[in-house]
Amino acid sequence: MIKIVDLYKSFGQKYVLRGVNLNIERGESMVVIGGSGSGKSVLMKHIIGLVKPDRGNVMVDGRDISRIDEKGLYETRKKFGMLFQGAALFDSMKVWENVSFVLMRERKISSEEARKIAIQKLKMVGLDGVQDLMPSELSGGMKKRVGLARAIAHEPEILLYDEPTTGLDPIMADAINDLIIQMNKRLSVTSVTITHDMHSAYKIADRIAMLYSGKIIETGAPDEVKNTENPVVRQFITGSAVGPITGAPMLMQ
Template sequence: MQDMIQLKDIHKSFGAQKVLDGLDLNIEDGQTTVIIGRSGGGKSVLLKHIIGLIRPDSGQVVVDGEDITKLNDKQLNEVRKKFGMLFQEGALFDSMTVGENVSFPLVEHTKMTDEEIRQVVAERLKAVGLTGVEGKMPSELSGGMRKRVALARAIALHPQIVLFDEPTTGLDPVLTEAINQLIIDTQRNLNLTCIVISHDIESIFRVGHKIALLYGGKIIEYGTPEEIRASKNPVLVQFLSGSTEGPIQIM
């Protein structure tokens, strides 16, 4: 299988703190890869490297055959159109209605008429299980609905890759399950390459085709859910069992 994204020997520090330390990771095309790791362990930083929000101190980020660390702002914008991203809190523009939020990338990057845009917006909202909410403001929606709207916005331009930054954090078990199902369905229906960041053990085995464990600035385990379950790596074992005993230091 072909690799959609390759991260090669990524180093990144903020001041004296080394966050990524020689990280290598390949993301396969048309698969969902889940990245797990400690809170504050650099997972969000890794995600921001993939989409070019942060440039690495050294190393390469190859997306679809192109090293994005060498691109300027304009070229980077072209690459970003291949991406959709679902932020932790949704990051909906709270000065705009739901409809305007979802149509934003369409208005920005396509030459569609208002009527066409309205149709696409309704279609995308329907795909995430929402109807008739176009006129509402994000503040009027519940947390779960906001995430659905954010997902609708992320897939509005038919991206090849969608990034999920902790999509189920802060949701109740029922909603968590619903969002997981949504990720699975969306990935299958649109044939997306998905990268999901999560600490929710249930979720990772449910949505992930591949699972990667980020620890100490490196990917120390990578494999299918079965391989991960069978692994004897002490860090992984401690992480999955949620034990306080083991190599992960609790500060």
């Protein structure tokens, strides 16, 4: 469904992606792990065409999203729904207007009907009675849920989750994990999640890929990744301060 081939991206002198290759099959839940600043967000922005690569391709359903014209890009984006790290709700609109944003713009349905659909989507993510609130009146966890309701409102085929559990308390984080699993099953979507939360990764992934030094250095099922021999991946998943990522001698000083 999504095929990333030899992707390169740099910002000025900073090389972020240096030849990323990754295949994401239809219907699977792929989790990309990696440290802060490893380029996970940049990779995700390439998948939905927010950033153009210096080299390489991102194929979505056989179309190269990095090389198509604007009209084609917006058409392809209709296949996607994305949950942002900070939810990125439109703060000038009520919750229900956020959720039904695309429906009202694209499908030209009445605001009454859009409101009904929004309430139904909000119920799907476990929210009731918040439709008339403004985003500023919601807690972090509620914002993420509204963001998720907005992402699924137009019934996309692919869902992208940008650090879905970051900034939430452990219980709310686990509730979001459950919600992601539930959404993926119920809507039978392909999903790509980027995170550094290993508990979340093990729980929601069909496959995990690790991004390090601008490349995917390991791909496998959660159990395979857990038992990997790769010292870089081992250090990351065990959360050790000493190892090849940080460089032991530097930390000893």
